Amino acid sequence: MSGIRNLQRMRFPIILAKDFVRASVSQVRWYSDGALKKTCLYDFHVQNGGKMVPFAGWSMPVQYKDSIIDSHNGVRNNAGIFDVSHMLQTKVTGKDRVKFMESLVVADIDGLKDNQGTLSVFTNSQGGIIDDLIINKTDEDYLYVVSNAGCADKDLPLMMNQAANMRSKGLDVNVDVISNGLIALQGPKMVDVLQPGVSFDLKDLPFMTTRSCTVYGIDDCRVTRCGYTGEDGVEISVPSDKSVELTENLLQANKDVDVRLAGLGARDSLRLEAGLCLYGNDIDETTTPIEATLAWTIGKRRKAEGGFPGADIILQQIEDKPKQRRVGFTSSGPPAREYLSLKPVI
Incomplete structure (x- = not known):
């Protein structure tokens, strides 16, 4: 659990929850043109009073x-359930899958143990961040x-094109989209909610x-201990037609937990x-991992060998220090950021 404690120590007192009455959601990659897609939990959200917006x-x-x-x-105090089924889930197979992934990201995928994951970033030739992502090296050969979700329109073509390019050179790699639902259960009492529903010890x-x-x-579920709230939590990839059933079970799992x-x-x-x-707010294609204070995502071996897009620029910034860097600061009022007027789409 040391990783979770590290996230908690990183927490900046940037803003208090009470200041989010007006500043509810950031302006990252919002779309309203064309028909909106719906997750497998859409009807469930509506039935439970969800205020639906385009994202x-x-x-x-x-x-x-x-x-x-x-x-x-x-x-922060108990447990919450987020629908993150809109995020892009992919399965990378083939004996050259690690080489393929390392040609796109800064992480040391080869150095991961089976069933271990890491946060990483896709980079471009200028060292900018195309997107951030989590990569898990499973014990099932993928x-x-x-x-x-906001970067799916560039992430998927990036992966598909690189896979096709490597296959044209005789390498073995394939990328497939996983159509599962994805449910994030987050909070200090996550274990109390999930433990009764699995056959292994969450420790x-x-x-x-x-x-x-x-x-x-x-x-056919996959449970990954991660999340983007600063709390303990898991993300559960679940067959789409079972997503509502799982969500209802989690809500009713422990009467002693709210x-x-x-x-x-809230996310x-x-x-x-x-x-x-x-992504799109703190980091983008003009921001390098070093400027974003994400140097820790670059594996030690990758720093020595390079081989990822923009490596020369990124590794030189490690040596010389960047001219700009992301920092946290405190504020006694609402955050200095762009706001949107959100209107329901139902």
């Missing part, structure tokens, strides 16, 4: 019947990758590890309070 081409709940503040504090699933398992009687649904508003305020990067 990255999807109709997503920004909050429920309770306030964003209540959702925020619920996750990499399980999760990246941002054996430390931070940034993953495993395939049955969850509350639902087969488990509540949480939306984009954003939790992330900001924890000092975690948000």
Whole structure:
């Protein structure tokens, strides 16, 4: 659990939850043109009072019947459930899958143990961050990758094109989209909620590890101990047609824990309070990992060998220090940022 404690120590007192009454969701990659896509939990959100808004081409709940503040504090003190099914889940197979992934990201994938994952970034030829993502090296001969919904339109072509390029050179790699739902259960009482539904001890699933398992009687799930709230938590990849059943089971799992649904508003305020990067806001294609204070995502071997896009620029910044760097600061009022007027789409 040391990784989770490190996240908690990183938490900047940037803003208090009460200041998010107006600043509910950041302006990252919002779309309103064309038909909005719906996650497998869309109807469930509506039935439970979710206020639906357009986000990255999807109709997503920004909050429920309770306030964003209540959702925020619920996750900090108990447990909250987020629908993150809009995020891009991919499965990378083939004997050259590690070489393929390392040609796109800065992480030392080869150095990961089976069922271990890491946060990494796709980089471009100038060292800028195309997107941040989590890569899991499973014991089932594939990499399980999760990246941002707002960048799916460039992440997927990037991966598909590189895979095709490597196959043309005789290498063995394939990329397939996983159509599962993805549910994030976050908060200090996550274990109390999830433990009754799995057959293994969650103590054996430390931070940034993953495993395939049955969850509350639902087969073919994958539980990964991670999340983007600064709290302990898991993300559960679940067959789409079982997503509502799993969510209902989690809500009813432990009568002694106040488990509540949480939306984009709380996810954003939790992330900001924890000092975690948000793509398009804190990092983008003009920001290098060094400038973003994400040098720790670059594996020691990768620093020595390079071989990822923009390596020359990034490694030189490590040597010379960057001219600009992301920092955290405190504020006694609402955050200095852009706001949106959010209107329901239902």
